[in-house]
Amino acid sequence: MNVIVEREKGLLELEARIAELRSVAAAQSVDLHSEIGVLEAKATQVAQEMFGAMTPWERVHMARHPRRPLGSDYLLALDAFDELHGDRHFGDDAALVGGLARLAGRNVVVLAQVKGRDTKQNIARNFGMPAPHGYRKAKRLMELASRLGLPLVTLIDTPGADPGIASEEHNQSEAIAACLTTLAGVKVPVVATVIGEGGSGGALALGLADYVIMLEHSVYSVASPEGCAAILWGDAAKADEAAARLRLTSDDLKKFGIIDEIVPEPLGGAHRDSTQTVADVLAAIGGALDTLAAHSPQELLDARYAKYRKMGAFLDTGLPTVGAR
Amino acid sequence: MPIPDWMRLPRANAPQERDATLWERCPKCSEMLYRKDLEQHLWVCSRCGHHFRMHASDRVHMLLDGEFQEIAAQVAPSDPLHWTDKRTYPAKIAADRIKSGLTEAIVVGTGTLAGQRLALGIMDFSFRGGTMGSVVGERLVRLFEHALHHHFPVVLFTASGGARMEEGMLALMQMAKSSAAVKRFTDAGNFYAVVLTDPTTGGVSASFAFQADVIIAESKASIGFAGRRVIEQTIRQRLPENFQTAEFLLEKGQIDMVVSRHELRDTLARLLGYVAPATVPA
Ligand SMILES: [Zn+2]
Numbered sequence: 001m002n003v004i005v006e007r008e009k010g011l012l013e014l015e016a017r018i019a020e021l022r023s024v025a026a027a028q029s030v031d032l033h034s035e036i037g038v039l040e041a042k043a044t045q046v047a048q049e050m051f052g053a054m055t056p057w058e059r060v061h062m063a064r065h066p067r068r069p070l071g072s073d074y075l076l077a078l079d080a081f082d083e084l085h086g087d088r089h090f091g092d093d094a095a096l097v098g099g100l101a102r103l104a105g106r107n108v109v110v111l112a113q114v115k116g117r118d119t120k121q122n123i124a125r126n127f128g129m130p131a132p133h134g135y136r137k138a139k140r141l142m143e144l145a146s147r148l149g150l151p152l153v154t155l156i157d158t159p160g161a162d163p164g165i166a167s168e169e170h171n172q173s174e175a176i177a178a179c180l181t182t183l184a185g186v187k188v189p190v191v192a193t194v195i196g197e198g199g200s201g202g203a204l205a206l207g208l209a210d211y212v213i214m215l216e217h218s219v220y221s222v223a224s225p226e227g228c229a230a231i232l233w234g235d236a237a238k239a240d241e242a243a244a245r246l247r248l249t250s251d252d253l254k255k256f257g258i259i260d261e262i263v264p265e266p267l268g269g270a271h272r273d274s275t276q277t278v279a280d281v282l283a284a285i286g287g288a289l290d291t292l293a294a295h296s297p298q299e300l301l302d303a304r305y306a307k308y309r310k311m312g313a314f315l316d317t318g319l320p321t322v323g324a325r
Numbered sequence: 326m327p328i329p330d331w332m333r334l335p336r337a338n339a340p341q342e343r344d345a346t347l348w349e350r351c352p353k354c355s356e357m358l359y360r361k362d363l364e365q366h367l368w369v370c371s372r373c374g375h376h377f378r379m380h381a382s383d384r385v386h387m388l389l390d391g392e393f394q395e396i397a398a399q400v401a402p403s404d405p406l407h408w409t410d411k412r413t414y415p416a417k418i419a420a421d422r423i424k425s426g427l428t429e430a431i432v433v434g435t436g437t438l439a440g441q442r443l444a445l446g447i448m449d450f451s452f453r454g455g456t457m458g459s460v461v462g463e464r465l466v467r468l469f470e471h472a473l474h475h476h477f478p479v480v481l482f483t484a485s486g487g488a489r490m491e492e493g494m495l496a497l498m499q500m501a502k503s504s505a506a507v508k509r510f511t512d513a514g515n516f517y518a519v520v521l522t523d524p525t526t527g528g529v530s531a532s533f534a535f536q537a538d539v540i541i542a543e544s545k546a547s548i549g550f551a552g553r554r555v556i557e558q559t560i561r562q563r564l565p566e567n568f569q570t571a572e573f574l575l576e577k578g579q580i581d582m583v584v585s586r587h588e589l590r591d592t593l594a595r596l597l598g599y600v601a602p603a604t605v606p607a
Contacts, residue, residue, distance in 0.1 A: 161531075163551035163559050168569060171579045172550035173530035180504035181536050185512065200488070201500060201531045201550075208501040222488050222497040222528075227555075231490070232410040247406050247493045256405070258494050308505045309466060311498040312459030313405035318398070318428070 004061045007050055008268065014043045051268045054217070056249050057240035060225055062217040063196050067271035069278050071097065071112035071128075071155050074195065077278045078103055081110065086137060090170065093134030095126045095158070098141040103153060104286025106293075109145035111138050111206055112155035115196070128197075129162040135175035135205055139182050146186035151289050154192045154206040159224065161202030176205040183208040184308075189292035189300060191285050194218040194250075194259070210304055211288040212258070214250040215281060216265040220258070221248035258311070261288070351375050367586045376543055376586055378523060380425075381432050381449040384482060388438055388445065388590055395434035397467040402429065402460050406493050414491040417453065425451040429460040430485070433468040435477060439594035441601060444472035446481040450524070456489035457529050462499030465533065469506040478516040478597055483534045486552075487527020500532035507536045516600040520589065521548050521571065521580065539596055540580040542571035543589070548580075 018039045025032040054062065062068070075081050080102040086092040094114065101110040113130060116122030130138075145152040161172055183190060183206075192209035198220030207220075214220060225243035226236045233241075247253070250262045263277075263284045270277040292300065348357045353375035363370075367387055368377040385393045408414035422428060430453050433446040446468050448455045465481075472479045488496040511517055519537035521530075523546035531550055534540075542548060549569035557564055567573050571583045584592050 161550065163555050165556065165560065165564070165568070168549050168551065168556070169577055171535070171574075171577070174535040174579065176531040176550070177504065177533070177535040180501060180532055181508045184501075184505040184508040200497060201528050204497055204500055205531075208504065220494060222493050223490055228490055245406065245408060245410070245493075246490070253494055256495060258498060305505050305509065308498070308502045311495065311502050312462050313403050313492070313495055314459040314463055315401040315403050316399060318401050 002061050002065060003058060004065050004269065011043060011046055011050065011268070014039060014046065018043065047268050055240070055244065056219075056246075057225065057243040059217045059249055060197075060219050060239075060243050062269045063219045065269060065271055066117070067274075068196055069270050069274040070117065071114035071157050071195065073274060074155055074278055074281065075099075075101075075110065075112055075114075077275075077282060078110065079105075084137075084141060087133040087140060089136065090133045091131075093126075093131050093137060094124055095128050095162070096130040096134035096138055098137060100150075101153070103282060104289065106151060106286070106289055108151045108153050108289070109141050109148075110153045110155070111141060113158040113203075113206065115157060126162055128158045129160060130158065130202060130205075131162045131164075131167050132170040132172050132175035135161070135172075135179050138206065139175075139179050142179070142182045142186055145188050149188060151189040151191070151292070152183075152186060152209075153285055153289075154190070154209065156192060156194045156198050156203045156206050156220075157196035157218075158199050158202050159197055160199035161205070176201050179205040180208055184304065185301070187297035187301065189289060189295070190304075191288045191292070193263075193281060193285060194220050195281065198248075199224060208304075208308070210292055210300060210307070211260050213261045213263060213281070213284050213288065214253065214259045215263050215270060215277070216250055217269055218250060219243075219248040220250075220253055221246050349377075369586050374544065374585070376523065376545060378450050378484070379586075380451065381427060381447040381482075384447050385432070385436075385445070387586075388593070389436040390438065390440065391436070393434050393436045393445070395432060396471060397433055397464040398428065400429075400460050400463050400467070402458060402492075404491075405459075405495055406491065408491040408493075417491070421452045425449060427452045429464065430455045430457070430489075431461045431464050433464045435471070435475075438480075438590065438597065441594070441597045442475075442477050443597060444468050444475075444477045444479045446479070448482060448484045448522075448529070450484040450486075453489060455483075455485035455529070456487060456496070457485060457499050457503075458489035458492040458496045459499060461489075462502045465499075465503045466506040469503075469510045473510045473513055473515060476515060478518070478600060479510065480518050480520070480593060480597075481533065481537070482520045482522055483525040483529055484522045485525055485527065485529035485534075487529060497528065500528050503533045504536060507533050511536075511538065516597075518593070518596055520584075520593075521546055523547050526550065526552055535579075541582050541584050541589075541592065542574060542580050544571060544583055544585045546571045548574055 078101045083099040098111040115128030116125045190209040193213040225239040228242040229238040230236045253259045266273045351370040354373035356372040431448045518539040521542040525548045574580045
């Protein structure tokens with residue numbers, strides 16, 4: 001059950017009433033102006049109260065909202081897109097889609113993790129959990145981008161890499177690890193955007209980038225809150241507490257220097273105005289590409305290395321000796 | 326030979342417990358093994374060949390001809406998330422320092438193996454389950470940068486439950502950080518070998534563990550991306566006994582060789598010999 005879906009039911013009813021009153025007013029030319037005004041003020045107030053300040057756990061649910069714009073919605077909004085299929089060895093993974101594209105006046109290579117909108121689509125797309133052949137397709141297209149001098153744009157939205165038997169047999173570890181070394185070495189700008197769920201290593205496989213954007217209510221986490229709670233407290237029901245501890249929200253991650261930019265969402269979440277949200281994200285990516293275009297391949301590689309080189313928090317002076325504690 | 330501080334710290338078994346651990350029971354075949362014999366046999370059961378998990382300092386002694394020059398020893402964990410669950414993160418760190426005698430889940434440094442210089446990193450599961458946080462990432466990167474500068478080959482021993490949750494996304498980013506260092510090191514024509522030991526999973530297996538030129542696994546070591554329990558919960562059935570073992574990975578073409586601990590030093594010596602700077606026969 002998605003807490004945001006539950007919570008917004010009342011708001012949606014209120015909005016439906018407003019729409020109904022509007023159509024009545026128009027059809028019967030009666031003046032319902034003040035009634036509509038009161039309801040609109042109420043709707044705004046309710047939305048502000050519900051969504052103005054959300055807890056990390058609520059934001060996890062926002063990131064998983066069934067109507068949130070998906071990777072496929074962004075691909076459809078590109079100026080042009082031709083999907084390139086398959087890893088050339090084993091199969092084609094519908095959870096990780098890639099191809100040649102045109103975005104904000106530039107030719108680019110796009111890689112997107114894509115969840116399904118309903119159960120049928122989710123089965124086809126494995127709930128957005130890429131298999132090794134998905135990551136190997138991604139690696140192939142990363143190398144293509146580097147060779148052709150096309151900037152690389154990635155869209156991240158996955159609960160995590162697929163944890164099944166076949167994925168282990170086909171070496172999920174190596175598939176992700178190879179994406180990381182490849183991204184570390186591509187000679188073109190890399191812009192990564194977390195549009196929904198950034199689930200652990202399966203997300204990071206597309207996330208080693210010169211510039212990392214997060215949609216406001218996306219989350220990006222070392223482990224799922226449920227998994228973390230199960231490990232730490234033996235109780236997945238403590239996921240809300242784990243979500244708060246993990247510091248997985250866009251504002252926390254910006255403070256830690258892990259991401260570079262936050263794209264705001266409409267009040268109530270991206271799905272309240274998907275078209276505008278998708279346009280805003282693509283514009284932010286375009287802006288980042290403009291900035292990065294000024295740099296030579298060597299400058300990009302050096303800056304990328306330096307960026308990740310300094311990630312982490314540690315003391316460089318040792319801890320006090322154990323006995324002193 | 327100067328003994329690094331981390332080797333001088335109390336070991337897993339404090340003096341008062343030593344009597345109790347005069348004998349160790351093999352978890353595989355239940356044989357009672359005399360601890361001193363076990364140490365001499367590199368922590369391999371003389372009856373069934375079971376490889377016990379091995380302390381990082383024991384591995385250093387097993388591998389190197391003599392001195393180990395530890396680097397980045399002063400790099401120590403901080404608490405960027407002010408983490409608390411049942412205990413605080415600093416309390417967990419302090420407890421594991423005493424339990425393991427280590428300052429973190431990896432030790433890195435240089436030495437010689439069969440006369441050949443190398444940069445060596447050894448993870449130890451007894452410190453926070455070998456999880457990778459900022460210190461593991463930083464020590465690894467310093468090792469690779471040191472090795473790059475001196476053109477030393479790198480040999481890493483992995484043992485890890487994955488990324489360290491108590492450091493949140495900063496821990497996940499160590500996958501990216503270490504991968505960037507591996508890429509730079511290997512692109513410059515240097516040799517990198519990994520020995521996967523029991524267990525190697527998650528963020529470590531999905532980064533530097535599987536980026537090596539040669540990947541060795543210790544006999545019967547458990548290796549995989551997802552944990553066994555996670556997979557069983559997902560598919561709702563029991564996995565076969567050999568799933569995710571070193572031998573299984575070899576059969577699936579994922580690693581170069583499975584080596585028993587007794588053969589490990591000689592195997593590494595030969596591998597380093599193949600890639601040593603060419604010498605003209607006299
Ligand atoms: Zn035994």
